[in-house]
Amino acid sequence: MKILSAAQMSWVDQQTMKDQEVSSLDLMERAATTVFDEIKQLYPRLAQYTFYIFCGKGNNGGDGLVLARLLDQQQAQVNVYLVDATDYSTANLANQKRLSAHLIQKISPDTQVHIPAGAIVLDCLFGYGLKRPLAEEWRSLITGINCCTGPIYAIDMPSGLLSDGPTAAEAPVIQADVVYTFQSPKLGLLMPGNSRWAKAFRVLDIGLSRSALEQVDTIFHYIDLALLGPFYRKRSKFDHKGTFGHCLIIGGSRGKMGAVQLALKAALRSGCGLASAYIPSCGYTSIQTAVPEAMVISDPEEEMITQFPDTRTFQSIGVGIGMGTAQYTIDAFKVFIMQGLDTALVLDADALNILAQDRDLWQFVPKGSILTPHPKELSRILGTWQNDFEKLEKVKAFAEEYQLYILIKGANSAIVTPDGTVYFNSTGNVGMATGGSGDILTGILTALLGQGYSSQETLIMGVYLHGRAADIAVQTLGVYSLLPSDIISHLPAAFLELEKQS
Numbered sequence: 001m002k003i004l005s006a007a008q009m010s011w012v013d014q015q016t017m018k019d020q021e022v023s024s025l026d027l028m029e030r031a032a033t034t035v036f037d038e039i040k041q042l043y044p045r046l047a048q049y050t051f052y053i054f055c056g057k058g059n060n061g062g063d064g065l066v067l068a069r070l071l072d073q074q075q076a077q078v079n080v081y082l083v084d085a086t087d088y089s090t091a092n093l094a095n096q097k098r099l100s101a102h103l104i105q106k107i108s109p110d111t112q113v114h115i116p117a118g119a120i121v122l123d124c125l126f127g128y129g130l131k132r133p134l135a136e137e138w139r140s141l142i143t144g145i146n147c148c149t150g151p152i153y154a155i156d157m158p159s160g161l162l163s164d165g166p167t168a169a170e171a172p173v174i175q176a177d178v179v180y181t182f183q184s185p186k187l188g189l190l191m192p193g194n195s196r197w198a199k200a201f202r203v204l205d206i207g208l209s210r211s212a213l214e215q216v217d218t219i220f221h222y223i224d225l226a227l228l229g230p231f232y233r234k235r236s237k238f239d240h241k242g243t244f245g246h247c248l249i250i251g252g253s254r255g256k257m258g259a260v261q262l263a264l265k266a267a268l269r270s271g272c273g274l275a276s277a278y279i280p281s282c283g284y285t286s287i288q289t290a291v292p293e294a295m296v297i298s299d300p301e302e303e304m305i306t307q308f309p310d311t312r313t314f315q316s317i318g319v320g321i322g323m324g325t326a327q328y329t330i331d332a333f334k335v336f337i338m339q340g341l342d343t344a345l346v347l348d349a350d351a352l353n354i355l356a357q358d359r360d361l362w363q364f365v366p367k368g369s370i371l372t373p374h375p376k377e378l379s380r381i382l383g384t385w386q387n388d389f390e391k392l393e394k395v396k397a398f399a400e401e402y403q404l405y406i407l408i409k410g411a412n413s414a415i416v417t418p419d420g421t422v423y424f425n426s427t428g429n430v431g432m433a434t435g436g437s438g439d440i441l442t443g444i445l446t447a448l449l450g451q452g453y454s455s456q457e458t459l460i461m462g463v464y465l466h467g468r469a470a471d472i473a474v475q476t477l478g479v480y481s482l483l484p485s486d487i488i489s490h491l492p493a494a495f496l497e498l499e500k501q502s
């Protein structure tokens with residue numbers, strides 16, 4: 001799914017009106033009706049609820065006015081607060097006239113509102129038309145709304161949040177529990193730093209012109225099953241284990257052998273033909289016992305890796321998890337990486353920490369390699385950033401310079417490719433924030449790379465399935481109790497979904 005800028009959304013809206021011969025008013029009715037349907041599903045007995053609907057002067061406010069009419073028709077208690085203006089959009093004015101005048105109360109940006117307990121708020125002050133951060137004069141209205149005890153649903157965007165650029169932390173912005181955004185997720189909804197304003201969002205299909213959507217060119221994409229379908233390979237009965245690659249996980253140190261165990265299990269659950277581990281010898285028995293399907297090669301040293309194996313017979317290699325940064329390990333890793341390998345690697349954890357200490361090493365990392373840093377590892381590599389947008393630019397520059405694929409881990413993890421394309425993930429949940437989740441991702445990615453998927457395909461599919469398995473798992477286990485190993489045991493369900501859709 002494409003992620004469109006405000007300007008692109010506006011262009012697609014215009015094209016839709018031409019292609020489908022509909023007016024702005026029709027489109028507004030359609031958009032607001034999709035939100036109304038969602039709300040009706042959440043609150044089937046609408047007549048029992050009170051809605052506080054805050055409307056601006058543009059088309060986002062117009063959506064709110066339509067919603068007010070639809071809710072009023074279902075006997076919900078409706079209170080509309082419309083920002084007083086002299087320049088309402090045409091569709092906004094038309095919808096004011098369609099609503100009983102007694103329902104509308106005019107307010108100014110500095111009005112102080114008190115919302116009673118139990119009321120539901122619909123935020124329709126600003127959508128993608130917000131061009132600059134809201135001025136101070138809006139603070140009292142926005143703060144009053146944010147103080148409500150009931151849920152806040154924002155239409156298209158939380159008001160005050162910019163769609164395409166950074167919003168200052170102290171800016172007045174609506175804190176939406178759920179954002180119903182039209183047709184395409186907006187960048188501002190995906191940035192982790194904005195999560196207190198957009199706690200969750202749902203993309204609603206409002207039937208905008210397919211051909212216009214296809215024509216829009218964007219470097220930003222949102223990963224869904226439809227994106228995976230074209231490259232997911234179904235298996236034929238003539239395939240055999242040699243077809244699916246032999247993957248190698250290099251990592252582990254005394255006390256951190258579990259990381260390798262998790263990665264191996266995840267790799268085996270992700271369809272690799274053969275899986276091997278290279279580990280310090282103290283882990284030999286535990287890995288052989290815990291993962292009987294895997295093969296183990298051990299370093300001569302007990303507690304840490306001091307040399308790297310010949311990797312030429314393996315189709316894919318994942319390096320770094322649980323490896324530690326003992327000097328012997330650092331020295332051995334440097335020799336390994338400086339030999340000039342011609343296979344893309346999956347690099348995680350301590351492999352990244354070692355590389356981060358010596359910028360000269362990056363030139364030796366095989367082009368097309370996959371890096372999966374968590375935020376701390378990423379800042380060791382790139383330094384600091386002011387906001388998520390700057391972080392993204394820094395990652396893009398680095399990915400291009402060294403021709404690498406970089407995963408920015410977090411809610412809505414983002415994959416950055418060497419040509420600057422960005423794929424945001426749509427799966428995953430807060431239950432994954434437990435040590436070990438990343439080791440599983442390394443296993444999945446190494447397995448997919450070994451099966452012949454390109455680095456880009458590997459990341460899109462691996463990150464999606466990793467999150468999806470966790471999403472399926474929390475349906476029965478909940479976010480508090482989810483263990484990384486539960487992600488592995490739910491990988492089959494995630495793969496099955498993909499198999500069915502392809």
Ligand SMILES: NC(=O)C1=CN([C@@H]2O[C@H](COP(=O)(O)OP(=O)(O)OC[C@H]3O[C@@H](n4cnc5c(N)ncnc54)[C@H](OP(=O)(O)O)[C@@H]3O)[C@@H](O)[C@H]2O)[C@@H](O)CC1
Pocket residue numbers: 010013023024025027028029031032056057058059060061063089125126127128129130131132133134135155156157182
């Ligand atoms: N197009 C369609 O047919 C459809 C559109 N749809 C809906 O329309 C929404 C987009 O509507 P929109 O373009 O009217 O913009 P909107 O977000 O309502 O705000 C614009 C107003 O805000 C003002 N303004 C801007 N920045 C400001 C600031 N910092 N501080 C103060 N004011 C500021 C700006 O005034 P200006 O600065 O230009 O004078 C302008 O008056 C979209 O999100 C979706 O909900 C759906 O119904 C589908 C059909």
Ligand SMILES: [K+]
Pocket residue numbers: 060123124125126127154155156157158159
């Ligand atoms: K809004």
